[in-house]
Amino acid sequence: MAPKKQAVEEKLQLGRPGNNLKIGVVGLPNVGKSTFFGAITTVEAAAENYPFCTIDPQESRVAVPDERLEWLYEKYKPGSKIPAYLTVFDIAGLVKGASEGAGLGNAFLSHISAVDGIFHVVRAFTDEDVVHVEGEVDPARDLDIIHRELRLKDIAMLNKYIDANKRNIEQMGAGGSVEDKKKKDEFNIIVKVRDWVAADKDVRKGQWSNKEIDVLNHQGLLTAKPVTYLANVSEKDYVRKKNKFLPVIKKWIDDNNPGDKLIPFSGVFESTLAGMPDEDSKKAYLDENKATSAFPKIITTGYDSLNLMHFFTAGEKEVRAWTCRKGAKMTEAARSIHNEIADSLIQVDVMKFDDLKVAGSETDLKAAGKLLIRGKDAVIDDGDVVYFRSGMGRAKK
Secondary structure: OOOOOOOOOOOOOOOOOOOOOEEEEEOOOOOOHHHHHHHHHOOOOOOOOOOOOOOOOEEEEEEOOOHHHHHHHHHHOOOEEEOOEEEEEEOOOOOOOHHHOOOOHHHHHHHHHOOOEEEEEEEOOOOOOOOOOOOOOOHHHHHHHHHHHHHHHHHHHHHHHHHHHHHHHHHHOOOOOHHHHHHHHHHHHHHHHHHHHHOOOOHHHOOOOHHHHHHHOOOOOHHHOOEEEEEEOOHHHHHHOOOOOHHHHHHHHHHHOOOOEEEEEOHHHHHHHHOOOOHHHHHHHHHHHOOOOOHHHHHHHHHHHOOEEEEEEEOOOEEEEEEEEOOOEHHHHHHOOOHHHHHOEEEEEEEOHHHHHHHOOHHHHHHOOOOEEEEOOOEOOOOOEEEEEEOOEEOOO
């Protein structure tokens, strides 16, 4: 008799589960956060030259650019086209000592706790008219300040848990019930994570077991959130693709958080572009400067950092991109559309986007034998064009 195959444990993802995830714009005061946010979302936040001009976080949804959606729209010619969206928060500037209440400290840190990822805006331009809260422009120092404040806040939150539970855990001793063992395991995990962060390391850079991730995902730790670094350079530097601060920022990332993405952009350039009255004016501005907007790359990188992807439904009425987590099963993906579809899902007709594009039409794709039938426990892939067949009748296409 052949030995039974051992079930492979699915690796849990660090972070809040779900598809409606949010990314926060974080940085010191006067680094260009509100200018960035106003341009990327066309929602104008107060951009005064004052450290705390953004007190309440502003929220907006930005469309995630995808050429595949455009192709489907041209092919199906539906009545509407709906992209995937990334929700972005503008969070007021942190200052040194925020973890101890400096500036508007704890309120800002709670806003960061409410998001799932971070756009960390770093100032990489000099301008005598825009004061720097720390004096001289020094990106490495600014990066140190933000990360120190986030880590200190995490340590404070973890110590609070440890202090509140230590006596009870000690009283349990070596024995105890199943519930006692669970509490002791959770306590030991929290202590381990606290020691990791106290050693100047972000939670997201640790190698954690599923049990540890399950505990971590209930803590809302700031350093567990993925970070994309955005270097705000002058318009002149952005156009000429040269900036003296970028190597400093890149070295800091490589030394402290290797593997994280760094994207240069210019708040002035993007603001000017966003303020153009029509598409012809925007094209003329881009052609004149021989440059392109950094926003499509920033948006897709932020979306990807949250471990998100999207699949498509396409038909005569609508072509739409639906967001789900990478590695999601068909049932989870269907839940992005409607809970009843997910609960009564029977099977899924799947067209791989590249196959559909090569075939040219659904009819030709089916004739080529490329239509795939998948069960509800199959994993959906980025870019799949799907038709959910469920017990509630004609499902989404």
